[in-house]
Amino acid sequence: MSTPAGSPSELKRLTELSTILIRYGFGDLLRYAGVDHLVEKAGEILRWKDHGAATDAPAPIRMRRALEEMGPTFIKLGQILSTRVDLFAPEYIRELEKLRDHVPTLPYEELVVEVETQLGRPLMQVFDRLDTEPLGAGSIAQTHRAQLRTGEEVVVKIRRPGIGRTIEADLRLLGRIARFASRQFEDVARFHPESIIQEFANSIHNELDFAIEGRNAETIARSFAEDAFIATPRVFWDFTSERMNVQEFIDGVPGSDMEAVEAGGFDRKLIALRGANAVLKMMFEDRFFHADPHPGNVFYLPGNKITFIDFGMVGQLSRQRRDEMVDLLYGMVERRADKVTEILLKWADTDDRQNLNLESRIDAFIDRVHGVSLDKLDISALTRDLFSAMRDHNLALPSDLTLMAKAFASLDGMGRQLDPDFDMVEVARPFLQRQILRRYAPDRIARKAREGAAEGVDLVTGLPRDLKKLLQMAQRGQLSLGVDVVRMEHYMDRIDRSVTRITMAIVIAALIMGSSIVMSFSGNQMPVGLSVFAMLGFAGSVLGGFWLIYSIWRGGRH
Incomplete structure (x- = not known):
């Protein structure tokens, strides 16, 4: 088996990372990745170290500590993974979010x-x-x-x-x-x-x-x-x-210092509303947004003004993705579990036949939140529940949406820190309604009609040219039909082995029957040379039988 490391320096680095992961109790992860020989080498190094204390902590804490020790690249990787609420459980996300500190x-x-x-x-x-x-x-x-x-x-x-x-x-x-x-x-x-x-x-x-x-x-x-x-x-x-x-x-009050916010006389409800409106505007109207609006990236100035800082991590949504997000939220409002499921599967780029019970899970999720008053809805908890359903069905989100989900969660947490009665759903409602109205505005419908008509004209006018090319390719023998069947090589290999075994079994049976017929001659009636061939036939059938049994046993193990 080949190694994932290329050059000697990469092999050395991989060994260092293996050592750290084993120290924090993640040796099985390395074995699962197929680098057993490096795990063994790292284990020899660790034999001289007392790493029992490192494995006493819960797994999320050990994961965060390991990433910190592995260096700046992995600290940043952990920060990116903290946005993947579709892949990691909430306790891991909370620990990974701490990687922005303690550098x-x-x-x-x-x-x-x-x-x-x-x-x-x-x-x-x-x-x-x-x-x-x-x-x-920072890292x-x-x-x-x-x-x-x-x-x-x-x-x-x-x-x-x-x-x-x-x-x-x-x-x-x-x-x-x-x-x-x-x-x-x-x-x-x-x-x-x-x-x-x-x-x-x-x-x-x-x-x-x-x-x-x-x-x-x-x-x-x-x-x-x-x-x-x-x-x-x-x-x-x-x-x-x-x-x-x-x-x-920026000579202002950091958003993370709530005592200074209180002492500064800021209107906490007002700045929570203004900050939420600003981020939602970036998401749904500009489609270019600050992807990590946590309190450490916000300053408050006199007059309840807000300044955002640190734009290293930003998200960008296409119009189609923004519209799909609006459809998802309204699908929940209208109790359309089929619509919500369709959008989730489209995002995950997977076959709905493999997720037949996802719709029932989404339907139960919608029933649970319907009838709950807006002031009692917890948008963070709803997001966690939704992504938990996706994790259970092995579905992953596109990267632009994970950043959006991360920004939503950060915004909701910051809003509730400023105003315990902060209601993200109510603040987001006008933005969603405006997007729905804009989608069906006369000018947008007219633009879509013009675009559709232009595409239709291109299709009709280009059809004769495309048919001519198709016929020319057929005449030259360049037209071919390709069928791509998933894992066909694997199945063909299995069929080939089965045919080989059947053929071998037929040959063995023929040898046994032929040798038995020859040996049925008595004494002097059978030439000496023929008796030798009969014995060789029996010996060959015995060896072939052992080979066939071993081949079936070995194939069963694999």
């Missing part, structure tokens, strides 16, 4: 090396003041407060040195492991591990480029240009690059 800081001198090399000059020639004590530290970057020579107070976000090379190496290794696991195990392939890793790679590449984060911030800022109560920090592009982001310093 050790780097000394200022080590941090600025790559940035100064890129700038071609010391940072102190750019800033009038740059605090060496960080405001915060990819650190933030420091500074002052530009023009007097503006700013926050400088600097990428950790060497982090790009480390992440690229780990991404190659993760890609190899995902491909290896998909090919070796059908039950792993159902969850599309290669797609998850690709989604993670795209996300982390965007986060590594701080210029992209700046453009994300400006896109959202333009959306709220007419709203005096929602803002984003200004980006100073003269000093912003791939490795460094310089943004306006």
Whole structure:
């Protein structure tokens, strides 16, 4: 069996990761992935370590600690997986969400090396003041407060040195492991591990480029240009690059400091409503939204104004996906379990014949929430229940919707923290109603009619040309019919083995019968040479019989 590691450096890294996973009690996971020889090597290393305490904690905590110890790539992977509420149970999601915290800081001198090399000059020639004590530290970057020579107070976000090379190496290794696991195990392939890793790679590449984060911030800022109560920090592009982001310093109250919010005299109900409306507008109207609006990414300013920060993780919805989400929510309102099930299966890209009892599960879910007053509905609990049903049926959501579900949960939690009576369903209702009305607005219907007519004209006018090409291919013998049957090679191999066994059994039977007939001659009537052939026939039939029994036994084991 081939190894998922390629180069010696990847093999060494995989061994290090195996060691960490075994220390935290996840050795079976490695065996399941087919890297037994590395597990054994890591086990020899661990024989000298007391890792009993590491396996005493519950599995979600051990998983989070293991990811922290495995380094920045896996911390970011855990953060991405914290959005996959369709794959992990709530207790795992809660632990994975903690991965944004507890990242050790780097000394200022080590941090600025790559940035100064890129700038071609010391940072102190750019800033009038740059605090060496960080405001915060993440798995990819650190933030420091500074002052530009023009007097503006700013926050400088600097990428950790060497982090790009480390992440690229780990991404190659993760890609190899995902491909290896998909090919070796059908039950792993159902969850599309290669797609998850690709989604993670795209996300982390965007986060590594701080210029992209700046453009994300400006896109959202333009959306709220007419709203005096929602803002984003200004980006100073003269000093912003791939490795460094310089943004306006927000002198406000952090959303995570509820005591300061209370002491500042903020209207908690009002800012909860304004924040929810802002995020819902991003989702349903702009289709470009902040994917992690937790309290640590929000500041409150005088006048109950709200400023969102940290746009490294954003989500983007297509019009079709947005409409499907609206259909799903209204399908629940109208008690259309068949419609809800159809949308979920479409998202998961699977065959409904494999999920015949999903509709009854969804129907029971809808019955449970119907008749409950809006003020008693818990949107987070409803989301967990819905995704629990999907997990039980081995269904996975597209990445854009997992980010949306994550943003919904973060928004609902932040709203309830500010206002215990916060009702996400009631706040979201006007946005959903507007989308339904817009879908059937005369101008939109007319546009769809024009598009449909244009496509129809193209189809009709292009039909003679397409038929001509089809006939020409048939005349040249280039037209062929292909039938792709899933796992056909596997079944053909089984048929081939069965035919071989049947043929062997017929040959053995013929040998036995022929030898028996020959041996039935008595004494002098049978030539000496013929008796030898009769004995050889019996011996061959015995050997063939043993081979046939062994082949059937071995095939049964596989």
